[in-house]
Amino acid sequence: MKRPLVSAAVVATMLSSAVATQTYADDALVVSSKIDTEGSVLGQMILQRLSAAGLEVEDRLQLGGTSIVREALLNGEIDIYPEYTGNGAFFHDMTDSPVWHDAQQAYDTVKAKDAELGLEWLTPASANNTYAISVRGDVARENGLETLEDMASFINDGGDYKLAASTDFVESAFALPAFEAAYGFSLDDDDLLVLSGGNTAATMRAAAQQTSGVNSAMTYGTDGGLQALDLVVMTDTKGVQPVYQPAPVIRRAALDNHPEIAAALAPVFESLSLETLQRLNGDVAVNGLDPAKVAADYLATLED
Template identity: 65%
Template sequence: MSPISRFRRTAALTLLLLAGPTMAAGPVVVSSKIDTEGAVLGQMVLQSLEKAGIPVKNRIQLGATNIVRNAIKAGEIDLYPEYTGNAAFFHDQADRDIWKDADKAYEQAANLDKEAHNIVWLKPAKANNTWAMSVRGDLARANNLKTLEDLADYINNGGAFKFAASAEFVESASALPAFQKAYGFTLNSDQLLVLSGGNTAATLRAAALNNNDVNGAMTYGTDGGLNALDLKVMADTLGVQPVYQPAPIVRAEVLEAYPKIREVLEPIFDSLDLETLQRLNGLVAVNGVLAEQVARDYLESLGQD
């Protein structure tokens, strides 16, 4: 072989060696929002992908919604759990009733994000983390209260009821007034304990402790304290509130590089109903268990160990 041929062959091999790592897909940058649920869901994603042999980089609990949203659009992160209802605000469609239907909200969110940002929404959880009206567990069990229709019947038939909520929830046309109009009940001023701020921890505590005869509370659907404090979410069967189902969202080019992501994550999120997510959040928020451990134990229960 001539010196020139040897040089060309050596040069070609060198280029291939140099190009190999560059052409290979990098680790999937997994992120989440900064709250308790974000930590739990983020750890589930991170651990399950890592177990499946997909390289990952941990950026869990990166920040609030605007932080992670801008990061995925900029390509700084690759995947994080988002909520279907938030897509209404991302795409300036908050006034549309489509967001109150779980299937339609998911489909709309997926279509809008794919077209605008090449972001793919994977299968959502069954849980709905939206504004909710909850009641004490003993009241729910004694009166078979499961839905807001049940609660309306109980109130309209003279049942003792006092509700703790923020001023925003009481006054906002889309919150308590919307529930009252849709389900046909009215709470007078004596039946309301209006608390400053919008922290559901305060309303949950008021109902759980039965302060001032309070036996109902403004909550979010998957609040970690619900299970621990024995409060029951009343199902919004008429769809008064927008649906906020958590779902992994991922940049399309990353999903193309690692198509197994879909296969790994879909059964996990499909298993997360309202009570399950309440319980998992409660282990962190109430019992102080690390989100990493809660996620690991749950994945093991699903056979992901």
């Protein structure tokens, strides 16, 4: 959902095929999103909020992965969609820069870089949908575990701990090894259940079901199953992982034509905390609700 982009050649091929079969209303704002659960919820919020503000909108939600939607925005095929600040590292070939580990610097950097391309970043959510380690709720509550420092102390004091994670998470220098180095703990093979692929649904399920003694899981910060499975995200107080805050990104030409869009969307994204997005994503991914209804019900609460 927010990892490195596919090649330009693949993007061009997929775009040419998609665009050739689609037309857009000349006077409508084309609202799009990525194909994942959170993209559908955030996209619906943008679509419905702008429609309620009296703007004519066209629904192009769940268009594809990051590279497809980003290229469509740059090409003027869509006008606005929700993106993550941390992806600026890949968009602008800055993956080695430390700015992506600080929320404000990440936002300021991608905003400035994209402005040069005629794109404007609007108000972001405070939620951070990045790599995380989450602990079973009962273990977290019984042992006062809220942060990765707390978790590290628990492990180093001999606490019963076992993590379910993907091979990439365990072996990639920026993932588990980076957490271990920053927080001063170490997991050996007996402390890990390594699962093929990077599907957090599998790691969360292993923790929830205590598979092979697992009580912790590799997750993303706003995964929809976290609250349903009673898993608690350990706060990364040292900023080991890049920050991935969602925010609307819009073509400057569209914003110039409708400057009221910024004010219309600001309170929506300002309200989206980590826990709120976890719950909304869970309503779709776990409870099977329609993203349009989840968005509509949430927006109604902001009007109360």
